[in-house]
Amino acid sequence: MNHAVALSGVSHAFADSIALRSIDLTVSEGVRIALLGPSGAGKSTLLALLDRRLSPKGGQAYILDKPLVQKEKTSRSDHADVGFIFQEFALLDRLSVYQNVMNGRLGRTKGWSSHWLSLRGRFDAQDHLIVARALADTGLSDLAHRRADQLSGGQRQRVAIARCLAQEPRLILADEPVSNLDPTRAADLLALITSRATQDKTTVIFSSHQPDLAQRFSDRVIGLRDGAILFDRPGSQVTASDVSQLYDGFPPETNLRVVGA
Numbered sequence: 001m002n003h004a005v006a007l008s009g010v011s012h013a014f015a016d017s018i019a020l021r022s023i024d025l026t027v028s029e030g031v032r033i034a035l036l037g038p039s040g041a042g043k044s045t046l047l048a049l050l051d052r053r054l055s056p057k058g059g060q061a062y063i064l065d066k067p068l069v070q071k072e073k074t075s076r077s078d079h080a081d082v083g084f085i086f087q088e089f090a091l092l093d094r095l096s097v098y099q100n101v102m103n104g105r106l107g108r109t110k111g112w113s114s115h116w117l118s119l120r121g122r123f124d125a126q127d128h129l130i131v132a133r134a135l136a137d138t139g140l141s142d143l144a145h146r147r148a149d150q151l152s153g154g155q156r157q158r159v160a161i162a163r164c165l166a167q168e169p170r171l172i173l174a175d176e177p178v179s180n181l182d183p184t185r186a187a188d189l190l191a192l193i194t195s196r197a198t199q200d201k202t203t204v205i206f207s208s209h210q211p212d213l214a215q216r217f218s219d220r221v222i223g224l225r226d227g228a229i230l231f232d233r234p235g236s237q238v239t240a241s242d243v244s245q246l247y248d249g250f251p252p253e254t255n256l257r258v259v260g261a
């Protein structure tokens with residue numbers, strides 16, 4: 001079976017903190033993974049590493065069956081095969097919603113230019129069809145011609161999701177992709193992102209601070225704490241005790257003990 005991700009003993013440290021400690025993780029293609037954990041647990045660092053923006057300080061890592069090397073050393077198709085939905089959206093403010101989503105197609109066009117206007121002629125009917133579908137799926141069709149800097153936070157988040165879907169990556173990485181959305185919209189869009197796993201065998205790894213959504217929209221929930229994996233199991237098997245241990249450091253029954261009893 002092909003692995004979308006294979007990490008063995010992977011670690012990462014910043015100048016004054018250890019962010020990941022000896023992570024072992026294998027993810028088959030088409031699987032949905034939710035990363036849960038308190039602030040500072042290492043979720044964003046792990047996602048940035050899988051996106052090749054960071055290099056491991058130790059261990060071995062393979063992404064889509066290729067050794068992990070930094071982004072500037074990868075081919076355009078390797079680059080396009082991994083889509084990232086950023087916590088801060090990373091939109092181009094002066095461009096329209098449509099243009100931002102079309103940017104997701106850049107890695108799939110022939111030739112290369114960093115300037116959107118010089119690329120306009122390179123997009124074909126298929127690209128426009130894919131963008132129109134991504135806009136419709138994320139409920140953005142009516143806003144297609146509005147500038148990105150004239151959108152609400154939730155609308156900007158949907159543009160970031162649409163751009164990633166338009167890219168048609170083999171691996172979708174998403175850092176808290178629905179944190180700015182109302183509960184109904186959050187569930188709808190997580191359903192949309194993760195449905196790609198069943199439809200196209202796209203692998204999806206997303207982080208969340210909401211255990212219920214993580215359990216509902218994943219095949220496996222991985223609990224990260226202090227840069228280490230605390231548990232890795234199907235959402236249906238994640239217990240209240242797991243969640244309590246993850247966020248508080250001890251199981252709930254410990255909370256109930258009367259001091260001095």
Ligand SMILES: Nc1ncnc2c1ncn2[C@@H]1O[C@H](COP(=O)(O)OP(=O)(O)OP(=O)(O)O)[C@@H](O)[C@H]1O
Nearest residue numbers: 014015017018019038039040041042043044045046
């Ligand atoms: N650019 C950086 N420079 C220095 N330290 C960093 C940097 N990015 C993250 N860290 C540190 O690495 C550790 C893991 O941080 P990370 O952002 O991966 O956590 P997280 O689980 O994504 O948190 P959150 O839920 O708040 O987004 C933390 O101790 C954090 O302070």
